[in-house]
Amino acid sequence: MNNTENDKKSVHHGKNVKLFRETKGIKQEEIAMELEISQQAVSQLEKRQELDDKTIAVYARVVGIDEYFIRNMVDESLLEGSTYFYDHSSQIKSTQVNTQNLTFNPLDKLVEVYSEKDKLYERMILEKEKVNNYLEKALEKLPK
Secondary structure (H helix, E strand, C coil): CCCHHHHHHCCCCHHHHHHHHHCCCCCHHHHHHHHCCCCCHHHHHCCCCCCCCCHHHHHHHHHHCHHHHHHCHHHHHHHHHHHHHHHHCCCCCCCCCCCHHCCCCCHHHHHHHHHHHHHHHHHHHHHHHHCCCHHHHHHHHHHC
């Protein structure tokens, strides 16, 4: 089994949607109303390895994130990465992160970072186009 298959198997849609939902402080009842199912059914959904497209779309819309995060984030990386969004300076020594020391929503910060990355990529593309145009004009001026 190659690394891609290992990575694909470690993506757990249910754990991802539960983590994002809880991070945003959204109750299972709200998801249940949107999906037109019971709260107990939502609880069962959050235990599944894979979720259908409609369910992922509803979670993404309600939680306010892109479907990409639910479909592709490996659950271990979410937990490890989310600890970087906590202010540990006033935390009592403990092996677990105290969520009351959270200075901002880690999910919002993650979305902000990806948005900044996209903007940077767009600027790089524009600069590359400018350089290509300049080079084309320079080549046209060369004697043939």
